[in-house]
Amino acid sequence: MTTHPPAPTPTGTAIDARAGALGGASGVRLPSPWIARFDGEAGFAAAMTAAQGLLATVGGIDDQIVACRHPRDYTAYCQSCATFTTMRIDWRHAGTTPDGSVHPAWTETSVCTACGLNSRMRALLGFVLAHGDYRRDARCYLAERVTPSYPAFGRHFEHLTGSEYLGRDRRPGERVHLPAFDAEVRHEDLTGLSFADASFEWVVTQDVFEHVPDYPAAFAECARVLVAGGHLVFTVPFNSGLSRTQVRALVHPDGRIEHRLPPEVHGNPVEGGGALCFQNFGWDLVDTLRGVGFTDVAAHAYWGPWLGHVGFGGLVFSARKAPPGRAVG
């Protein structure tokens, strides 16, 4: 039994369902930003061929938005704040494509100046909110606690559990006071969660699995703590040109780290030293998820300046824990 308006499917974002800004019976709807769904490498290749015209349109609009190399602000609807806010594009982490064009790291920029969430984080939250199974009273585990995403998800889930990975010597479920954040923070290791089986309807992670050497074990743990039919939704740095995940570093049983490629270190909110990236994911990611009991595995592409998503290329991954008796596929 739900107490809110029926949730739209990811093909339509109803502004009046959660915003109130234009709400009620105004009939005003924002277009969906979910422009493509891929269930694997072959489907992605075919869709990219079919989408040439759309991508040219998207690229042309993006070029206009970033026609100067200075930071710039624009107005868009933030699904975290549930209102129109100011989004800021900056050029930190700018990159160059193989054809020589220079652009900001689209997933990391277009930050809402009110809630602090960047395009990728808002896309992840927006995917969950627009999903037909979203309910405000569902139980959600977010593998984040000290970042702006925790209060953002807290505005949309009544039962939210957050955590951070605080090091090898901590016990899963242990609460640790972090003076830097003035917060009691729960430690969890995604390869050995302290939660009982079937504890959550949603498990959400943001750019975490690339830092987990045994990521198949982490996927299996996510499946274990989900109810049948529950959803794992996440982002990871993803290379759509890779069929197979590229291992950058391995951990040996004695704890020694072997680097197969030059170390790549990403920002870590808890530890100033950053977090080592163990793998660059490719399309076999979807097979790994299916192998541990997930079904309906897909990557979803988004674009929509009206929601602060500029620059094509970001993907949100989703997978559903297979109901009992249903073939995994």
Ligand SMILES: [Zn+2]
């Ligand atoms: Zn916001």
